[in-house]
Amino acid sequence: MRAALTLALAVGLLLAAPLPARATTWGPAQVECPLCGHDNAFERPMSYGSYIYRWPSRFQLIFWPATEGRSLYACSSCRLTCFMWDWQQRITAEHHARLREVLADVTLPAADSYRKVPILDRLAVAEKVYEVVGLDPVTRCRLYRTVGYHAAKQGQAERARAARQRALDLARALADDPAQAAEAKEHRVVVACLLRLLGDADGARAALDAAAGLKLAGDDAARAQGRTEYLDELIADLRKRLDAGDLSDDAPARDDH
Numbered sequence: 001m002r003a004a005l006t007l008a009l010a011v012g013l014l015l016a017a018p019l020p021a022r023a024t025t026w027g028p029a030q031v032e033c034p035l036c037g038h039d040n041a042f043e044r045p046m047s048y049g050s051y052i053y054r055w056p057s058r059f060q061l062i063f064w065p066a067t068e069g070r071s072l073y074a075c076s077s078c079r080l081t082c083f084m085w086d087w088q089q090r091i092t093a094e095h096h097a098r099l100r101e102v103l104a105d106v107t108l109p110a111a112d113s114y115r116k117v118p119i120l121d122r123l124a125v126a127e128k129v130y131e132v133v134g135l136d137p138v139t140r141c142r143l144y145r146t147v148g149y150h151a152a153k154q155g156q157a158e159r160a161r162a163a164r165q166r167a168l169d170l171a172r173a174l175a176d177d178p179a180q181a182a183e184a185k186e187h188r189v190v191v192a193c194l195l196r197l198l199g200d201a202d203g204a205r206a207a208l209d210a211a212a213g214l215k216l217a218g219d220d221a222a223r224a225q226g227r228t229e230y231l232d233e234l235i236a237d238l239r240k241r242l243d244a245g246d247l248s249d250d251a252p253a254r255d256d257h
């Protein structure tokens with residue numbers, strides 16, 4: 001009985017074992033362009049898990065699917081380009097006229113699939129689109145971090161550096177903004193992540209020291225506590241990388257789809 005129970009437990013544990021690290025999956029999606037109405041053949045996530053928060057992109061505080069080119073939709077007709085989660089939400093009627101003007105001057109390489117249009121070309125158009133629709137500083141900072149991530153992955157060190165410097169300026173202002181006090185811990189970790197990637201180890205350490213004593217706040221106390229613990233773990237991991245003299249990009253083998 002005891003052996004059977006042990007076996008059942010072992011099988012149960014095996015079944016409950018985490019899926020392989022790259023177990024995110026995508027499926028086809030026909031998506032209408034909110035600007036021109038063209039019916040585009042895109043893809044959308046079908047499955048993923050909390051393991052995405054353990055992947056190396058966490059050292060830049062950006063997460064799948066932003067790390068994957070498939071999440072950046074580009075209309076094959078009017079060239080409207082933005083992340084899939086903004087496709088309907090941010091491209092509202094008030095912006096249509098200005099977007100058409102901006103996109104009239106835009107070119108993208110021809111391709112039989114949006115995924116084959118180089119990610120950095122799509123991001124360049126997306127930056128113009130986001131300038132029109134307007135982003136709050138937190139989202140803008142994340143956009144520039146994402147540009148930095150993809151530029152570094154494509155070997156475009158200067159473009160990565162420029163994007164990260166813009167993100168750093170925003171993150172520093174957010175970290176010092178009293179209205180952002182509830183999120184100051186995360187903003188300071190973002191500052192540390194960016195300083196590390198920009199080669200300033202001492203500055204990164206100082207930002208981590210400032211972040212370590214803070215706690216996130218919010219109406220959902222349990223969620224704030226969970227995010228605080230996640231950031232504390234990340235702070236410890238970042239300190240290890242700094243102590244090892246590792247200022248590198250994250251060689252994102254596991255989220256390099």
Ligand SMILES: [Zn+2]
Nearest residue numbers: 033036075078
């Ligand atoms: Zn379109």
